[in-house]
Amino acid sequence: MQNSIASKGKGILAMDESNATCGKRLESIGLENTEANRQAYRQLLVTTPGLGDYISGAILFEETLYQSTTDGRTMVDCLNANGIIPGIKVDKGLVPLTGSNNESWCQGLDGLASRTAAYYKQGARFAKWRTVVSIPNGPSELAVTEAAWGLARYASICQDNGLAPIVEPEILLDGDHGIDRTLEVASKVWSKVFYFLAENNVLFEGILLKPSMVTPGAECKERATPEQVAQYTLNMLKRRVPPAVPGIMFLSGGQSEVEATLNLNAMNQSPNPWHVSFSYARALQNSVLKTWKGQPENVEAAQRALLVRAKANSLAQLGKYSA
Numbered sequence: 334m335q336n337s338i339a340s341k342g343k344g345i346l347a348m349d350e351s352n353a354t355c356g357k358r359l360e361s362i363g364l365e366n367t368e369a370n371r372q373a374y375r376q377l378l379v380t381t382p383g384l385g386d387y388i389s390g391a392i393l394f395e396e397t398l399y400q401s402t403t404d405g406r407t408m409v410d411c412l413n414a415n416g417i418i419p420g421i422k423v424d425k426g427l428v429p430l431t432g433s434n435n436e437s438w439c440q441g442l443d444g445l446a447s448r449t450a451a452y453y454k455q456g457a458r459f460a461k462w463r464t465v466v467s468i469p470n471g472p473s474e475l476a477v478t479e480a481a482w483g484l485a486r487y488a489s490i491c492q493d494n495g496l497a498p499i500v501e502p503e504i505l506l507d508g509d510h511g512i513d514r515t516l517e518v519a520s521k522v523w524s525k526v527f528y529f530l531a532e533n534n535v536l537f538e539g540i541l542l543k544p545s546m547v548t549p550g551a552e553c554k555e556r557a558t559p560e561q562v563a564q565y566t567l568n569m570l571k572r573r574v575p576p577a578v579p580g581i582m583f584l585s586g587g588q589s590e591v592e593a594t595l596n597l598n599a600m601n602q603s604p605n606p607w608h609v610s611f612s613y614a615r616a617l618q619n620s621v622l623k624t625w626k627g628q629p630e631n632v633e634a635a636q637r638a639l640l641v642r643a644k645a646n647s648l649a650q651l652g653k654y655s656a
């Protein structure tokens with residue numbers, strides 16, 4: 334499964350926004366956060382003709398895994414018909430980590446074995462668990478340990494139930510720190526994540542990673558070029574991630590659409606030990622939403638906008654993108 338997702342020129346469409354986050358996206362184009370609007374939007378995404386040429390997997394929120402299109406096909410069937418493997422977000426979101434420096438931890442381990450078994454029956458073949466680490470708030474030893482341990486338990490439970498786990502400790506972009514500080518924190522986080530993955534007997538060949546790129550903080554005045562981002566990120570990953578892991582699928586984390594594509598392209602200018610690709614939400618969907626605006630007559634144009642970004646990132650996976 335993880336090997337089919339990590340195939341040449343392909344990446345993941347992250348469309349697993351929780352209902353609350355999806356509501357924020359809909360609000361940005363003046364739509365109410367109703368189930369019907371979420372359905373219309375997700376239907377637009379999964380029925381985009383030819384999307385499977387660039388996208389190998391799509392991560393769904395639970396609502397979408399069990400949802401049908403307005404003409405009665407399941408969203409899962411639409412994805413499969415497009416040659417796209419359905420995945421599922423299985424974490425239950427972030428809550429305050431008491432005893433820390435205003436940091437968070439990720440909930441969702443209770444009942445995860447039975448939920449993942451049910452998601453598999455419903456057609457999901459891979460899973461995602463996103464936890465976050467904040468640089469301005471620490472990160473404290475406690476927050477990093479909690480994040481890494483949670484990811485490792487989740488990955489083990491998924492593998493036991495037939496889902497390939499995506500391991501995602503997102504290092505948030507917020508802050509005015511420089512790129513060297515991000516490198517230091519990312520190195521620390523990934524060393525703990527792999528320590529606990531090994532302690533929990535997770536099969537490395539059966540996971541995918543979803544890291545943040547190593548960049549300066551969003552408010553840092555000194556910006557980095559795509560070549561610098563690629564060099565920092567790959568150095569960090571080569572020091573921390575075994576080559577047994579088949580795929581590295583980056584999140585976009587608030588980068589602009591073109592920035593995320595250029596950075597990925599720079600990482601694929603020379604061979605890597607893994608398939609280095611994308612698992613973007615915002616960097617694939619921003620122009621889709623703006624083009625759609627909730628109007629049925631804009632659906633085709635919005636689907637074309639999705640294909641433009643998907644194709645650009647597919648080329649970036651091959652190291653062949655130019656802006």
Ligand code: 13P
Nearest residue numbers: 347584585586613614615
């Ligand atoms: P962004 O690409 O918008 O950061 O989202 C990816 C994702 O799925 C975060 O979990």
